[in-house]
Amino acid sequence: MVKIAVLSDVHGNATALEAVLADARAQQVDEYWTVGDMTVRGPESERVLSLLDTVAPTAYVLGNHEENYQKVLTANPNTFTKPKQVMATVLTAFDRRQLSPEHFERCLNLPMTVTKQVGPLTIRLQHVLPTVASGHALAPTASQANFDEATTGDVDIVIYAHTHTPIMRYGTGGKLILNAGTVGLPTALNPNLRQPRANYLVLTIDASGLQQIDYRSVDFDWKQAITIAHQAHLPYVEFYEQTLRTNAYQYAPSAVAAYNTQHDMAQEARKILLENRR
Ligand SMILES: [Mn+2]
Numbered sequence: 001m002v003k004i005a006v007l008s009d010v011h012g013n014a015t016a017l018e019a020v021l022a023d024a025r026a027q028q029v030d031e032y033w034t035v036g037d038m039t040v041r042g043p044e045s046e047r048v049l050s051l052l053d054t055v056a057p058t059a060y061v062l063g064n065h066e067e068n069y070q071k072v073l074t075a076n077p078n079t080f081t082k083p084k085q086v087m088a089t090v091l092t093a094f095d096r097r098q099l100s101p102e103h104f105e106r107c108l109n110l111p112m113t114v115t116k117q118v119g120p121l122t123i124r125l126q127h128v129l130p131t132v133a134s135g136h137a138l139a140p141t142a143s144q145a146n147f148d149e150a151t152t153g154d155v156d157i158v159i160y161a162h163t164h165t166p167i168m169r170y171g172t173g174g175k176l177i178l179n180a181g182t183v184g185l186p187t188a189l190n191p192n193l194r195q196p197r198a199n200y201l202v203l204t205i206d207a208s209g210l211q212q213i214d215y216r217s218v219d220f221d222w223k224q225a226i227t228i229a230h231q232a233h234l235p236y237v238e239f240y241e242q243t244l245r246t247n248a249y250q251y252a253p254s255a256v257a258a259y260n261t262q263h264d265m266a267q268e269a270r271k272i273l274l275e276n277r278r
Contacts, residue, residue, distance in 0.1 A: 001211070002118060003028060006180040006201040007057070008035035008127075008161035011065070012042025012095070013184030015228060016198040017051050019220035020183050024055075027202055027216075032056070033116070035161035035180065036063025036127035039099075039107060040091050041240055041251075042184055042225070043232035046098040049106075062110035063127045063161065064134035068092055069107050077273035081266060083257035089269035090235045115155065118205045123157040126150070133162075138179075140165045144172060151175040157210070159201075164249075166199055166215050178213070185240075187249045194247035196222045235265075 005024040010017050024032070032055045039045035068088040071080070080089065096104060112133060113126045127133040129150055137146045138160055151158050151171035158171070159178045164187050167179035181199025188194045197217040204212035222244045229237050236259065239250045260266055 001204060001206040002030050004031045004033055004118070004203045004205065005029040006033050006035060006125075006159055006178075006203065007052075007183055008180050008200075009037040009063070009164055009182035009184060010034075010039070010042075010048050011037055011182070011184035012039050012045040012048055013198075013225055014042070014044035014047035014051060015222070015225035016184045016218075016220040017048055019218045020198050020200050020216075021051060021055060023216060023218045024200070024202070027214075029202060031058055033059040033114075033125060033159070034061070035059075035125050035159060036061050036110075036133065037065045037161065038063070039095055040065035040068070040088075041236075043229040043234040043237075043240075044098075045095045046100065046103060048184075049099070049103040059114040059116065059125050060106070060110050061114050061125050061127055062112050062133045065091075066107045066110055067133050069095070069104070072273070073108075073276055075273050075276070077270045077277070080273060081269075083253050083260050084251075086260050086265050086269040087236060087251075087256050089272050090265055093272045094235050119207050120209055121156045121205060122154060123159065124153070124155045125159050127161050139163055140167055147177055148172050151177060164199075166201075168213065176210075181215070185243050186247050187243060188247060191248075196220075196244065196247055 034057045038048055069092050072089050072092040113124055113130050115124045128138055138150055148171050157176045164182035166181035169177050180201035183198045183200055198220050200216055202214040226241045226244055229240050242250045
């Protein structure tokens with residue numbers, strides 16, 4: 001029997017990750033898998049990756065935020081100017097200043113998918129689709145066709161991430177689809193389902209198959225997480241703070257666009273991109 005913790009969307013929130021790792025230890029987890037977006041948005045991407053090193057995850061896959069690291073390194077300053085691209089540029093630069101060269105390099109070289117064989121089960125990890133690490137294809141209410149596209153290939157279970165919404169459903173033909181939710185930025189559409197707790201998943205698998213799926217919600221000191229963000233002079237700190245305070249998603253393109261205008265972020269992003277190209 002093996003107990004596997006599935007962690008996704010930590011987003012640089014080391015405070016939440018510490019609480020989750022303590023809970024996983026108490027659950028006597030044997031192995032850790034991650035499903036992308038370990039960094040970016042929160043203040044402590046380096047501490048997140050160092051904490052993860054202490055449990056040595058056996059799977060890392062590319063999230064859209066790690067993918068943005070790659071994009072920002074080679075982006076054209078004249079065209080990489082959409083509101084979220086400006087934010088990605090500034091947040092990538094913030095992370096790059098704190099990340100060790102080894103950690104940054106690892107983020108730049110993540111695979112799109114990792115496939116694991118555990119007992120009788122073939123399990124594939126992917127941030128969104130097998131070949132796409134971003135976008136809304138697997139929003140919780142997306143069409144079944146999208147979930148069928150997510151489960152192509154010779155797999156029994158697909159675990160994805162990105163939506164910050166815990167999910168258990170099926171592809172046509174019975175492939176199981178799981179989403180562990182989010183460790184670092186808990187949000188929900190329904191106000192009554194919002195809660196300031198870190199989500200992750202513990203899978204228990206033995207020779208007969210999947211014995212238990214445990215969706216865990218763990219309390220963490222979100223006020224302390226906000227304090228750390230302010231102390232670190234995190235860019236876009238208002239978005240991070242409001243997400244942790246309200247558990248409602250704050251990073252809509254229109255809101256980011258307004259913030260960019262107000263704080264002249266396009267100028268800062270342009271400076272960063274020009275420096276990257278030198
Ligand atoms: Mn994502």
